[in-house]
Amino acid sequence: MSKSALITGITGQDGSYLTEFLLSQGYEVHGLIRRASTFNTSRIDHLFVDLHEPGARLFLYHGDLSDGTQVSNLIYNIKPDEIYHLGAQSHVRVSFDMPEYTGNITALGTTRLLEAIRKAGMKCKFYQASSSEMFGNTPPPQNEDTPFCPRSPYASAKVYAYWMTINYREGYGLFACNGILFNHESPRRGETFVTRKVTRAIAHILAGKQQYLYLGNLKAKRDWGYAPEYVEAMWLMLQQEKSDDFVTGTGEAHSVKEFVEESFAYAGLDWEKYVRIDPRYFRPTETEVLIADASKVRRRLGWEPKVTFKELVRIMVDADMEALGLEPLGEGRAALARHGLNMLDRALINPTGGMEG
Numbered sequence: 001m002s003k004s005a006l007i008t009g010i011t012g013q014d015g016s017y018l019t020e021f022l023l024s025q026g027y028e029v030h031g032l033i034r035r036a037s038t039f040n041t042s043r044i045d046h047l048f049v050d051l052h053e054p055g056a057r058l059f060l061y062h063g064d065l066s067d068g069t070q071v072s073n074l075i076y077n078i079k080p081d082e083i084y085h086l087g088a089q090s091h092v093r094v095s096f097d098m099p100e101y102t103g104n105i106t107a108l109g110t111t112r113l114l115e116a117i118r119k120a121g122m123k124c125k126f127y128q129a130s131s132s133e134m135f136g137n138t139p140p141p142q143n144e145d146t147p148f149c150p151r152s153p154y155a156s157a158k159v160y161a162y163w164m165t166i167n168y169r170e171g172y173g174l175f176a177c178n179g180i181l182f183n184h185e186s187p188r189r190g191e192t193f194v195t196r197k198v199t200r201a202i203a204h205i206l207a208g209k210q211q212y213l214y215l216g217n218l219k220a221k222r223d224w225g226y227a228p229e230y231v232e233a234m235w236l237m238l239q240q241e242k243s244d245d246f247v248t249g250t251g252e253a254h255s256v257k258e259f260v261e262e263s264f265a266y267a268g269l270d271w272e273k274y275v276r277i278d279p280r281y282f283r284p285t286e287t288e289v290l291i292a293d294a295s296k297v298r299r300r301l302g303w304e305p306k307v308t309f310k311e312l313v314r315i316m317v318d319a320d321m322e323a324l325g326l327e328p329l330g331e332g333r334a335a336l337a338r339h340g341l342n343m344l345d346r347a348l349i350n351p352t353g354g355m356e357g
């Protein structure tokens with residue numbers, strides 16, 4: 001019997017890579033999607049097989065993390081072996097504009113799922129998408145014992161969800177894990193997160209469609225990894241005998257400025273000619289430096305990232321160039337081949353449109 005998994009946030013960056021990974025492992029995958037007036041499944045369209053075809057293993061359901069009844073019914077009806085809870089209002093800057101909504105979805109959404117599992121009396125395993133943002137201003141390196149000091153409504157909501165996950169593990173014996181993941185990026189990264197905003201702008205500048213790139217704080221440092229590798233860590237966490245919490249990251253940090261310099265230089269552009277600072281992108285409170293001490297996940301799960309910072313930059317710049325019909329420079333593709341990873345990602349979102357963030 002193949003295993004089944006329910007993924008919330010299946011249409012997001014991580015949801016799409018996790019779906020690919022679980023299907024490749026023989027899983028039946030069920031996903032919660034939001035009803036929208038436009039198509040919002042472009043990251044997973046390439047995985048969808050018509051349900052009338054024999055062997056279809058991906059099933060999608062409308063729902064929303066604010067709707068506990070629907071979420072509860074779904075869990076009860078599907079009875080998945082594993083739940084990967086990735087759905088969230090995941091944008092830190094946006095969480096300052098929508099603190100109440102962020103709390104409702106990112107914090108209470110987790111409680112709704114945990115309660116549904118508890119009430120159904122099911123044995124399914126639960127993964128909570130916790131975040132390095134929870135560490136906020138606590139000095140690096142950060143590991144599982146580092147105190148939290150959240151610096152945004154998003155981070156505060158994730159801290160609440162983190163503790164609820166532990167509370168249900170300890171109080172009700174649920175198999176529930178927190179994956180405390182540091183930033184992970186890819187060609188499928190949302191266009192308003194800084195890495196993708198930069199690589200997408202480069203392609204637009206090269207194509208003559210954009211003159212300037214407006215950014216906020218260039219000093220902040222992040223531990224950036226490659227997203228497809230991180231979804232495998234999520235899966236490994238749920239394959240253990242006992243549930244636990246794991247910090248997952250590369251252990252190497254770079255500033256936003258370094259990301260900008262590296263990507264513009266790769267494309268043969270002088271970044272200072274194109275980048276402008278717009279205070280609209282500053283945050284009321286900023287998380288300055290995040291660097292993972294991921295020794296536990298390495299030791300206990302054998303998980304180790306392969307893609308380096310420079311390779312990540314090249315993978316993303318190449319993919320955004322390709323999405324606009326430009327000839328990619330090729331080093332991104334070479335890096336993926338070197339690591340035995342999939343070739344460049346064509347499932348790109350909005351190569352042309354979208355709102356800045």
Ligand code: NAP
Pocket residue numbers: 008009010011012013014015032033034040063064065066085086087088089090091105129130131132180181182183184185190
């Ligand atoms: P993402 O691309 O922003 O995806 C978020 C997903 O949540 C999307 O599928 C989105 O649906 C869904 N969603 C949002 N609001 C919802 C609602 N009210 N009801 C149901 N679904 C809703 O995020 P990601 O980068 O894949 O990250 C996955 C998870 O890991 C998130 O919980 C994020 O906070 C957390 N995380 C991410 C990182 C990272 O670096 N990527 C690091 C640590 C933790 P739509 O497609 O309809 O918008």
Ligand code: F7E
Pocket residue numbers: 090091092093130131132133181182183184192193194195197214215216217218220221222256281282283286287357
């Ligand atoms: O910002 C700075 C910004 O929005 C990174 C989410 O996946 O990772 C992500 O959160 C840094 C910050 O990601 C712009 O101020 C400068 O210091 O790409 P970001 P994030 O806030 O780190 C964590 C781990 C998550 O859990 C979240 O879900 O870049 N920055 N200028 C900018 N950021 C944006 N978005 N736009 C700018 O113009």
